[in-house]
Structures are given as structure tokens and as C-alpha cells.
Amino acid sequence: MENLPQLFASNQHYLLVVLVFILAGMVKGVIGLGLPTIAIGLLSLSMPAMEAAALLIVPSLLTNIWQLGRGPQLILLLRRLSPMLLGICAGTFLSALLFHKINAAWSGLGLGLALIAYATMGLASIHWNVPTRLETGLSSLTGTLTGMVTATTGVFVMPSVPFLQALNLDKDSLIQAMGLSFTVSTLALAVKLASAGSLDWHVAGSSLFALLPALLGMQLGQCLRKKLQPLLFKRCFFIGLFGLGAHYLWGASA
Template identity: 25%
Template sequence: MTEFIITMLAFMAGGILKGAIGAGAPVLVVPVMSIYFGVPYAVAAFTLPAIASNIWQGWHYRHSLEDAGFLWRLTLGAGIGAFLGTVLLANLPGELLSLVVGVLALCYVGFKLFKPGWSLPYETARRLAAPAGFTAGVLQGAAGISAPVSVTFMHAANLGRLRFIASISIFFLGMSCVQLPSQIGLGVMDRQIFLFSLMGCVPLFLGMPIGAWLVKRFGVKLFDRLIMTLLVVISVTLIAEAF
């Protein structure tokens, strides 16, 4: 029961993060779940909340979508990568996956701290869309965390907040729609995890409007610092357990 409550709180915290900045929920939820249930369970359990929340967010911000070619290349590459990543998830040892999740979360924190102003010319970002999407998809499929590539890449492309939220919602939705049938086919997703994943949708959606309100009241910087501190603690825990 303790693990269940903590996990549901993690889903709510992930929803708050997603409501505030439009992305980042799996960076928080997957490491927390991995501590208690292992990486394959955590990655699979986040799939349905990812699909549901990104459908809602993508529809809500649909009028901010631009440059379909860029988005299609990014999402198609991500879908192919997500399938390959799910194959890795089903076959790699749990300790290695825990280590990967912990390291990826730390990489995300490190890049946010030391390269906050890093940017790409948009034309360069368009050319790199497919390989960036593929790399992010592999990470998402295998470890449930693509933010060190996906969020960093799309922030660097300077899309603007509304277009960023709309685009990354479609991007994550494309990956998740590949992950779900792949996880079922490879035996990663079973009936118990599916039901747990459905339950996770509730606190995630409850957290999203809270995040949207908090970021308007307190700003993004304070919010980011609190999340980064929490991620460091979680990442170190996962890496220590892997050894």
C-alpha cells in the first residue's frame, strides 16, 4: 500500500510538471516507480497516462501546431526508435535498465543546469529531426525517459511555449502508440500493469491544472529547481541500487 500511494503521488507530481511546462512527467514518474517495481513495469505503467494526457494536451494546443514536415520526421523517427527500445526493454537485465534510467535523469539535470541557453538554428533542427526523434524513441522505449534528447532538442529549436507544448504532445503520443502494442506483443505489458496504468491516469490529470496554475503564480525557475533537486535524489538512489 505504501508503494502504491507513493507511486500515485509521483503520477500527480508528474502531472503538475506536465501542466507547468508541457513535458517531463516520465522523467519524474518512471524513476520513482522503478525503485519499487523495476524499470519494465514502470515504463509499461506510464504508457496509458502518456497516451491519454498527450491526446488531451495535443488537442488543447492544436492551433499552435506549425511545420508538419518537421513534426512528421521527428515523430516517425521516434516511432521506429520506440519499437527498437521496447525490444531492448524486454531483453536487457533489470539492473542495467535501472542504471540507464538513473544516468539519463542525471544527464537531463546536468544539461538543464550547465547548458540552459543552448539553442539550434531552426533549419538545422529540421535537418536533425528524424535522427533526434529516433534516438529519443530508443531511450523512451528502453528506459521510459527521452527528455535528455527530446525535450532538450525541442527547447533548443526555439519553438515558443505554445508550439513546443503542442509539438511535443504529438511527438510523445506517436511514441506511446508504438510502445503499447509492442509492450503487449513482447510480454512487457500484462493485465495487472494495464490496470495500474489506467489508475495512474487519474492523479496525472488531477496534477496538470495544478501545474498550469503554479507556473503562472511562481514562475518556471523555482519550479525547475525543485524538480531538479528531487530528480538528483531519485537518480542517485536508482544508480546505487543498480550496483
């Protein structure tokens, strides 16, 4: 993490961060998710995944707070999803204890597997329902696994997003629930990085800078949402994630 200020001294990396966060914000503006997944996936091509995760803290936190605040059922969702949200925190900190220092190759392998699993489920349109009697237990398990994946790869979506989709929430409540889940994941990851000494003022400043292109991308995405076919856009999104995940698996096995 000490080389991050030098990293930003390079104009090429500076431009990369701007373009990545514009793209990631645009995807989030169109479909309501994808900012951390896209940003971590692309930035990790040129820096360690945890450095990319540190850059993501401010843009992810503020855009997700904005997203969860726009829905109609925040209090009800907080009550219903509290087992999952507590599990995210527990899983993040448990992973930090179990895997104090993660080998870069293993982190790349985990990131590749998470991206491919998420992309495969999206392309296959896999959907199921969570029985009411099992929801609390599955919610806690899902949160714990999500926290562990977040702590090792920086990706928030697995398996939290498929679980939330299985709750049969209406569109607005689903987007709000994802914003709530991502906000808690971001905060838990920030605490984990700070406790490990991987989050300092230099990183915080760089992360704050990344907020601007992320917000610009979200505005572009919201404008494009009315002109694009959502199904086609999602298919291209998941195909891209699958290819990115395959790239990480190839690099980890090399």
C-alpha cells in the same frame, strides 16, 4: 509483469502510485512536461522500470493528447517534426530487436544516466540553435535516439526536449511540440511492451486507474503555476531529478 495485480493488492504500493502520479501530474501542470520522467523515476524505486512504464501508458497518452490539442500549429508541427516522430518509432522498435531482454541493472544505469543528463542541461540552461540546413538530419537522429532511450528506460525526454528547445519555437508551439513527441513515444512504447507480452489487461486497468491522480495533479499544477516562480520551480525540479539519477547510478554500480 505477472506480479502486478499482487503488487496493487498492497495498500502501500496503491498509495505510492496515487502520490507519485499526483506529484508527476502537478509538475506537468506547472511546466508542461515531467509526468513520465517523475513517474518512471519514482515508481522504479519499488518496481522494474518497464512495469512502471506500462503503468504510465494511459496517463501519459491522454494527458499528452490533451496538451498537443491545445496549441495553435498542430498540422505545421506534424509536417516539420515528421522525421523525428518517425525516428522515435524506428528507434523504439530497433531497440526492442537489439535488446530483447534488458538486465535490470543495465536498465537502472540507463535511467540514471538519462535523468542526470536531462537535469544537468536544465540546471546549466544549455541552449543552442539548430541550423535550418541540418534540421531534417538532426531531427531523424534525435528521434531514433529518443526511441532507443524510451525503449530501454521508459523516459521520453532525452534528447527530444533539448532538440525541440533548439528549434526556437514560441512557448505555445513548444509545449504543443513536446506533447506531440511524448504522444508518439507513448504509443511506440505501448506497442513495444504489447509485442513483448508485457502489456496485458491487468496492466491496462491499473494504468487507467493511474489517470485519475495524474489529472488531479495537473489541475493542482495549473493552479500553482500562477503563484510560483517558474525559474525556482524548474531549478528544484532539475535538482530533484539529478539526485534521483545519482541514486540509480549508485544502485546499478553496487
